[in-house]
Amino acid sequence: MQGATDMLKDIVEGEDGPRGFLESKVTRSKTSYNLERKTRYLAMVCPIWGLEADSWAMEWLELAGKHGPDWGPDLPMLPSPTDGGRWQAAPMSAQAGARWLRHLLYRAGEDVAAVKSLGTHSLKATLLSWMAKWGASREVRAVLGYRSSASRGSEVVYGRDNVAPALRELEEMIGSVAHRRFFPDSTRSGMFSETLAARKKDSADCEDISDSSSDRSADEEEPDGGEEEKAVEDSGGVFEPSEGLREGLDGFCILSV
Known part of the structure; x- marks a missing residue:
């Protein structure tokens, strides 16, 4: 979030509401240890739905549109706030972001002991x-x-x-x-x-199947394994040793199963 910029909304409207992702370009990250990676965009993506009935991302985008911050090239996704309720140009530090996160969880009624290490x-x-x-x-x-x-x-x-x-x-x-x-x-x-x-329902379906077919029980007593054997052969094929190994084993006693 410190180096994120250019928010992209990859969202489509479906029959059950909006679906999609939010994406932001990142030019700096902890894993960017060489110049190529530091100057190459890394896409940071998240689903717009969380665990609640409403999309957190749609609400967040609406609030951000009203109250900021502005997003664009070389602008952080979450800058540091000012005392007057505005936004600085500098990104928020990881320590300040963690304090802000814990404060939001405290206000939501989460247990202090469970939150303080987050x-x-x-x-x-x-x-x-x-x-x-x-x-x-x-x-x-x-x-x-x-x-x-x-x-x-x-x-x-x-x-x-x-x-x-x-x-x-x-x-x-x-x-x-x-x-x-x-x-x-x-x-x-x-x-x-x-x-x-x-x-x-699954149990009832099983009972209906057994009652509707009088010869099914006889089939189960002597199951036909042809389909299973064919599936195994199709997936694995007939076993053959590596090329030349069979000729090298001529004259040796091999256990056959």
Whole structure:
């Protein structure tokens, strides 16, 4: 947020309301350790929906339009405020941003003991932790955390199209938390929850299937594994050793299963 500039709204109106992301260009970050990266734009993106019924981003954009700050080239997304309620040209420090965040949480009624250790980095860490519990791959979490391995190169996090799949998965995870389908703070067995009504419906469907087919039980007693065997063969194929290995093993006793 200190080096963010040029806010871009990638938002479309759908049948269920606005969907999309906010994007800001960043020219400086902790991972920019050489001149190329320091002068190359890094896209910082976030979904416009959070955990509440209303879009936080749409409300935030409306308030920012009325009260500032102004956004543009070389202007920070969140500058330091003045005593008179206006905005400075200098970006807010990480320490001041953390104090502001904690103050907002205090005013919202959050527990003081739980809030006092939080900082601006806590927001990112929370989402990455939720994504790990959600089952997101290490690669997806690395992209969301703006990390890339040397073998994959920096284009993974600098290219907009490269981060799109990870953003869609992040949006899906947040939506599942908001709609109470995913509980990241629960135990492992209780993170994903289905309603009792859904379980009863599944049970009833199973009973209907067993009652409607008199020969289904006979099929289950002697299941036909042909489809499963074909799927395994299609995915793995017939095993063959490396080229030349079979000829080198001639004359040796090989255990056959």
